[in-house]
Amino acid sequence: MATARWNGTVIAQSDETVVVEGNHYFPLSSVHEGALVKSSTTSVCPWKGTASYYSVVVDGTTNIDAAWYYPEPKEAAKEIRNRVAFWKGVTVED
Numbered sequence: 051m052a053t054a055r056w057n058g059t060v061i062a063q064s065d066e067t068v069v070v071e072g073n074h075y076f077p078l079s080s081v082h083e084g085a086l087v088k089s090s091t092t093s094v095c096p097w098k099g100t101a102s103y104y105s106v107v108v109d110g111t112t113n114i115d116a117a118w119y120y121p122e123p124k125e126a127a128k129e130i131r132n133r134v135a136f137w138k139g140v141t142v143e144d
């Protein structure tokens with residue numbers, strides 16, 4: 051089971067992650083309630099599409115743009131629809 055932690059707190063767990071380019075994409079349903087806050091940040095990947103971001107919140111502390119997802123991934127990346135990946139100090143163990 052893959053587990054995402056930030057500041058020692060588990061924010062997501064799933065045995066159904068999809069690994070793309072070394073990143074575990076967790077089903078959104080596996081993320082603990084209240085751990086993600088939408089951000090206005092976006093970026094573009096040539097083959098996955100436009101990514102949107104979430105900030106991760108644990109015990110009142112915010113890690114800005116520490117999670118990303120593709121709301122409308124391109125066909126080549128359709129397996130990551132409704133999934134989120136982490137970075138910026140969020141550790142993922144499997």
